[in-house]
Amino acid sequence: MEKYKIALISDWYFPKVGGIEYSMHTLAKTLSTYGYEVNVITRSYPGVPEYSIRDGVSVIRVKGRPLPGQSRFLMPSAYKELFSLLKNGNYEIVNPHGLDSPLSMGALLASRKLRIPVVVTNHSLVGNTPYHSFLYLAGRLLLKNTDAIIAVSSAVERDSKLMTEKPIYRIFNGVDSEDKIVKVPLPNNTEGKLVIATVARMTKKKGVQNIVALAPSLLEKHKNLLFVMIGDGPLREMLESTVEEAGLSGNFYFTGEVSREKVLGYLDQADIFALPSSNEAFGISILEAMSRKVPVVAMNNSGVSDIIKNGVNGYLANNLTEFSSFLENLIENPAQRASFAREALSGISNYDWNRICEQTSRVYTSVIYEKYHNNR
Structure with missing residues (x-):
């Protein structure tokens, strides 16, 4: 198979911690092991080199501070530099990640102008926001410029179809079995406790x-x-205060932001994983819990519904009352916890990054061929 020079682009990349950051880097790392030349183009941070190599992947950081009064958009010079990097980089495919990333969408528009084949990976759901009509409109206008979309779940695929008629390929995110694990001790008073873990941005x-x-x-x-x-996240202090006021500080432990290695270390000590997000686009943290043999309770009708089969390898709740009931069931039934953990672990190979890399490279090949074929 022909190997391409690829640019993966997003604001959301290390040292920031999150699902897009992890999945984009792991895809880049895996593509690199298959012989592709991969560059990650992202934003700069104080004290972080503008150019580095991480796991065989070249990381290029555009210069530019955020616009005053906010953190999402960079100064115009950053987007000019991005355009120059794409114009002079001899990239055969550009893959922006995240419709909510200004750098990603800037790369989409630049690629269209430069006639470089472009595939957008959509990692998110618009959700129940007062701005949903505006967001769908913005998505429709932006995605006119892409050649194809990769959706990370069935829910994201459905959402993407509301914004474009371009080809959409459903390719799940994955989990890396070779991830390092750093075991961080929980507070000293955990003896005899049953640990319910949640991994999420505090929003x-x-x-x-x-x-x-x-x-x-x-x-x-x-x-x-x-x-x-x-x-x-922004809710953390309020949640800690609520817990303290209720006299439940001895039953809660807030870790703050930690590295992925430490997340896995905490999950190794958990008995149950709980994620009550009803707008979860995929749920990498669900896969992380499954890989550490931790039974899952999550919400139905989101990206998690692709991963969990209710009553087989975890629980999917339709509302918070059911969510609480499912938690209580697992608290009281160690055998059920063990059964879910076994079933979940047996299916984790479906989310292997080598498989995801092969699926993604086929999309790249298809888009490049169509671009060439239609312009002959």
């Missing part, structure tokens, strides 16, 4: 506030629960 969209809201009723029957909240 309303992720539903983390629902874990805090459901905890008191669960603790009335089960005093030995420890809720480990892994991640950081």
